[in-house]
Amino acid sequence: MSAVELSYMPGCTLKTKAKNFETTTLKLLELLDVHARELTDWYCCGTTYSLASDNVINHLGPIRTLVKAKEAGREDLLVLCSMCYNTLRRAQELVQHDEEKRSKINEFMYEEETDFTGDEVRILHLLTLLKETVGFDRLKEKLVRDPGGLKVAGYYGCMLLRPREIAIDPVAEHPSILEDLFAACGVDSVYFPFKTECCGSYQTVNEKQVVLSRTKAITESAVKNGADLIVTSCPLCHYNLDAYQPRVAEATPGFRTIPVMYISQVLALLAGLDDVQDYNLHVVDPRPVLRARGLMGKGEPAAGGKA
Amino acid sequence: MNRIGVFVCHCGINIAGVVDIEAVKKAVAAYPGVVFARDYTYMCSEPGQDLFRKACTSGEVEGIVVASCSPRLHETTFRRTAADAGFNPYRVEIANIREQCTWVNTVDPQGATAKAIDIILSLVERTRRDESLVEAQIPVTKKALVIGAGIAGMMTALNITGSGYQVYLLDREPSIGGRMAQLSETFPTLDCAQCIFTPRMVEVGQNRDISLRTYCEVEEISGYVGNFTVKIRHKASYVDWDKCTGCGMCTDKCPTKVKSEFNMMLDDRKAIYTPFPQAVPNKVVIDSENCLYFRKGACRVCEKTCPLGAVDFEQKDWFEELEVGAIVVATGYDLYDKENIEEYRMGYSPDVIDGITFERLLSASGPTQGKLLRPSDGRVPEEIVFISCVGSRDPENHFPYCSRVCCMYTAKHAVLYKHRVPQGQAYVFYMDIRSAGKNYEEFVQRAVEEDEVMYIRGRVSRLYLDDGKIVVVGADTLSGANVEVRADMVVLSMAIRPAKGLEELARKLKIQTDANGFLAEAHPKLRPVETLSPGIFITGCAQSPKDIQDTVAQSGAAAAKVVELLSKEQLTHEPIVAFADEEICSGCGQCEQQCTFDAIELVQRRGNPATGIPDRSVAKVNEILCQGCGACIVTCPSGAMSQRNFRLEQVYSMIESFI
Numbered sequence: 001m002s003a004v005e006l007s008y009m010p011g012c013t014l015k016t017k018a019k020n021f022e023t024t025t026l027k028l029l030e031l032l033d034v035h036a037r038e039l040t041d042w043y044c045c046g047t048t049y050s051l052a053s054d055n056v057i058n059h060l061g062p063i064r065t066l067v068k069a070k071e072a073g074r075e076d077l078l079v080l081c082s083m084c085y086n087t088l089r090r091a092q093e094l095v096q097h098d099e100e101k102r103s104k105i106n107e108f109m110y111e112e113e114t115d116f117t118g119d120e121v122r123i124l125h126l127l128t129l130l131k132e133t134v135g136f137d138r139l140k141e142k143l144v145r146d147p148g149g150l151k152v153a154g155y156y157g158c159m160l161l162r163p164r165e166i167a168i169d170p171v172a173e174h175p176s177i178l179e180d181l182f183a184a185c186g187v188d189s190v191y192f193p194f195k196t197e198c199c200g201s202y203q204t205v206n207e208k209q210v211v212l213s214r215t216k217a218i219t220e221s222a223v224k225n226g227a228d229l230i231v232t233s234c235p236l237c238h239y240n241l242d243a244y245q246p247r248v249a250e251a252t253p254g255f256r257t258i259p260v261m262y263i264s265q266v267l268a269l270l271a272g273l274d275d276v277q278d279y280n281l282h283v284v285d286p287r288p289v290l291r292a293r294g295l296m297g298k299g300e301p302a303a304g305g306k307a
Numbered sequence: 308m309n310r311i312g313v314f315v316c317h318c319g320i321n322i323a324g325v326v327d328i329e330a331v332k333k334a335v336a337a338y339p340g341v342v343f344a345r346d347y348t349y350m351c352s353e354p355g356q357d358l359f360r361k362a363c364t365s366g367e368v369e370g371i372v373v374a375s376c377s378p379r380l381h382e383t384t385f386r387r388t389a390a391d392a393g394f395n396p397y398r399v400e401i402a403n404i405r406e407q408c409t410w411v412n413t414v415d416p417q418g419a420t421a422k423a424i425d426i427i428l429s430l431v432e433r434t435r436r437d438e439s440l441v442e443a444q445i446p447v448t449k450k451a452l453v454i455g456a457g458i459a460g461m462m463t464a465l466n467i468t469g470s471g472y473q474v475y476l477l478d479r480e481p482s483i484g485g486r487m488a489q490l491s492e493t494f495p496t497l498d499c500a501q502c503i504f505t506p507r508m509v510e511v512g513q514n515r516d517i518s519l520r521t522y523c524e525v526e527e528i529s530g531y532v533g534n535f536t537v538k539i540r541h542k543a544s545y546v547d548w549d550k551c552t553g554c555g556m557c558t559d560k561c562p563t564k565v566k567s568e569f570n571m572m573l574d575d576r577k578a579i580y581t582p583f584p585q586a587v588p589n590k591v592v593i594d595s596e597n598c599l600y601f602r603k604g605a606c607r608v609c610e611k612t613c614p615l616g617a618v619d620f621e622q623k624d625w626f627e628e629l630e631v632g633a634i635v636v637a638t639g640y641d642l643y644d645k646e647n648i649e650e651y652r653m654g655y656s657p658d659v660i661d662g663i664t665f666e667r668l669l670s671a672s673g674p675t676q677g678k679l680l681r682p683s684d685g686r687v688p689e690e691i692v693f694i695s696c697v698g699s700r701d702p703e704n705h706f707p708y709c710s711r712v713c714c715m716y717t718a719k720h721a722v723l724y725k726h727r728v729p730q731g732q733a734y735v736f737y738m739d740i741r742s743a744g745k746n747y748e749e750f751v752q753r754a755v756e757e758d759e760v761m762y763i764r765g766r767v768s769r770l771y772l773d774d775g776k777i778v779v780v781g782a783d784t785l786s787g788a789n790v791e792v793r794a795d796m797v798v799l800s801m802a803i804r805p806a807k808g809l810e811e812l813a814r815k816l817k818i819q820t821d822a823n824g825f826l827a828e829a830h831p832k833l834r835p836v837e838t839l840s841p842g843i844f845i846t847g848c849a850q851s852p853k854d855i856q857d858t859v860a861q862s863g864a865a866a867a868k869v870v871e872l873l874s875k876e877q878l879t880h881e882p883i884v885a886f887a888d889e890e891i892c893s894g895c896g897q898c899e900q901q902c903t904f905d906a907i908e909l910v911q912r913r914g915n916p917a918t919g920i921p922d923r924s925v926a927k928v929n930e931i932l933c934q935g936c937g938a939c940i941v942t943c944p945s946g947a948m949s950q951r952n953f954r955l956e957q958v959y960s961m962i963e964s965f966i
Contacts, residue, residue, distance in 0.1 A: 173652075
């Protein structure tokens with residue numbers, strides 16, 4: 001594979017709470033000779049795709065970003081955040097298949113010089129990039145650390161898979177792209193029946209009880225099936241699953257917490273890219289389990305065990 | 308032919324209410340060659356037919372045009388009357404002045420009158436050039452072939468032989484019996500399938516008029532209604548069935564165990580085997596894919612064991628040609644593979660099974676002798692969940708149709724479970740309960756009330772495994788609650804699919820399949836067991852999902868159609884078919900390619916060396932196979948192809964009469 005250059009849309013969270021996702025991904029991609037060029041101008045994706053048929057204004061953000069990506073002149077647009085992936089892809093589907101909405105949306109593009117008609121840019125999620133552009137084999141070649149028997153629970157959530165038309169895996173209800181990625185890297189995936197279960201999503205704002213119960217069910221399943229970590233690509237899933245665990249633990253005697261990490265954080269460690277992540281951004285500290293599996297730089301004490 | 312008579316029908320006010328009948332008659336009668344133009348209120352009525360008959364017998368005309376409704380309605384009526392009166396029926400033509408004229412021109416009576424005249428005169432021109440065609444006579448081979456020997460094929464065969472005709476009954480499995488042989492009890496009476504079915508199998512086996520062709524597949528079919536030649540492949544069984552008595556000694560000694568297809572992989576059979584003990588014919592076959600001798604070149608224990616020397620490792624597939632007059636397709640069904648249900652796959656264990664597998668677990672002749680023990684560990688399931696409509700009624704993801712038998716067999720399964728495990732709890736997740744059949748609704752009510760089966764209206768979204776249980780996550784849409792059942796066993800009512808290979812068989816037979824792969828009937832209401840290919844009939848689940856009751860009834864219908872055909876001494880065939888003008892035909896063969904009925908072949912015509920004319924090939928139409936569709940005619944680049952009484956000059960004469 002020769003060097004690849006593509007456009008990159010980080011989204012808001014990757015500049016704040018999900019910084020670890022961005023920093024580790026960009027380092028990892030450099031190592032793989034993939035050059036992600038951040039768009040000079042990008043917009044909030046809207047975070048949720050509006051289902052109201054007359055709510056066109058919600059799609060302007062994603063479409064503006066896609067116009068920018070088109071004008072940047074590169075074929076592919078890399079997206080890391082599952083939410084951004086979902087809103088961008090669905091907005092793309094909308095303008096591809098609904099001519100009326102397409103022209104309406106483009107009427108709002110006062111400052112943009114061109115229209116977006118649907119197929120000028122290919123939106124790639126990190127997982128698809130690694131699978132199809134880079135290839136799992138090539139990724140594996142760059143890994144230097146022995147996974148040390150690390151066991152992960154690959155968590156897809158909903159945004160990468162629904163609706164089926166935009167799913168990153170052809171088997172949307174029973175995906176395997178995450179497990180395939182980890183298997184190629186020598187990391188075991190545990191049986192994890194909650195892998196596509198909803199984390200509660202934006203109910204975190206006003207229905208915290210919903211998120212608490214989802215977090216409890218999902219993390220308990222991962223722990224029960226022997227996972228060291230839950231791995232995800234969604235900042236909101238990450239937040240819900242990570243930040244709610246102390247509150248679940250308070251209410252649930254005997255509850256065992258489990259760290260939640262982004263895919264790229266784990267891959268970066270396997271590639272020997274230390275010192276690129278900020279563990280202070282985690283509520284449940286992943287370091288003990290990473291040390292126990294020998295994934296955190298030589299010389300560091302292998303103490304801690306499961307968090 | 309010049310002398311043409313014309314009848315103008317009023318069709319009550321349908322025609323006469325719009326066009327000026329007198330003006331039409333006057334204009335037509337003045338046309339050269341028209342002998343008379345008469346009218347009547349209803350030409351199709353008995354007095355109208357009398358008028359028509361008189362014209363046929365009077366000798367005053369050589370051709371007749373009836374200006375009335377569409378030929379689809381009464382062309383046959385008039386032609387039959389003409390034939391009975393000794394007048395060539397193919398010299399009677401219909402001018403459609405109702406559907407194509409008055410009905411669509413009620414606001415313009417003058418225009419309609421002019422148009423009616425035009426239509427009639429164009430038909431006069433065509434009729435002038437009509438040939439006196441004669442229907443072809445076809446002999447009938449008084450035997451039938453039934454493909455598929457499940458309950459549908461067996462009942463069809465028995466019904467046909469009941470009228471004194473012989474039947475070849477073919478199945479690709481070593482034994483007849485099909486799916487019904489796998490069932491335990493049957494709804495709504497709960498009589499044991501073996502008790503009511505095996506006597507039928509024996510009856511078929513002993514019937515002198517039924518020749519079994521098991522372990523056979525259809526290879527090739529040629530011919531036409533009344534005269535089919537079917538080439539079948541006898542698959543090598545590596546056993547001389549003339550010698551084999553089915554004693555079973557070879558099976559006992561065979562060292563190789565293979566998962567039993569008949570028992571849905573729940574237990575083992577041997578590599579030399581009969582599918583089940585009541586097999587008809589009771590003959591063994593060697594499964595060469597698994598036989599030790601075929602795989603490794605050593606063993607042959609069966610050969611040494613057989614006291615009759617029936618084992619023959621040198622046997623090869625062999626072919627046989629059957630001559631039959633009619634064919635019935637009764638190939639039955641398969642269940643949709645549960646691996647296609649993505650959202651359940653997290654929960655699949657050996658204890659998540661489909662309905663037929665559950666039948667084998669319930670069956671007294673099954674791997675557990677009818678004790679309900681779950682496949683994974685042999686424990687009795689205390690909680691069991693049945694899920695309806697898995698793959699059915701799901702047009703977005705799987706199939707749009709209802710599989711029709713699942714509601715009833717699910718109720719039956721739940722009841723049978725309760726009879727075996729009285730302390731256990733059975734749940735049924737359903738969309739609707741479709742129990743429209745005699746005593747069906749009562750049966751379901753009994754399951755709910757007497758056997759306390761818990762019916763939950765809602766779909767199951769997910770299955771997963773947890774602590775040895777199968778967690779069934781679903782919704783109760785009547786109470787609006789989410790439901791989770793921690794089950795020991797789950798039975799999926801998988802969608803009914805046409806049996807594997809049906810599409811290929813349909814292609815060989817040149818019959819049509821519908822959007823879902825089932826065989827298409829000629830008319831959904833009025834011709835339910837016929838296909839569009841004369842002489843080929845369909846029955847059972849090959850046509851659509853249906854239960855045993857309906858299958859047996861439909862098989863009676865298919866047999867009646869076969870008997871109706873075989874009872875004729877001669878068949879007649881419509882003579883309006885394509886023909887090639889050999890003088891013009893260049894032998895390019897495009898028509899042959901185009902013909903879906905295989906009715907055209909290229910034949911050699913010897914030239915004349917003396918005059919320098921070389922040998923050449925020309926197209927020849929088989930007048931029996933040809934259905935007169937016209938595809939070859941529009942394909943022919945040289946205009947050599949034409950249709951009887953639709954010849955180009957006739958069509959041109961019609962057009963010219965308009966201009």
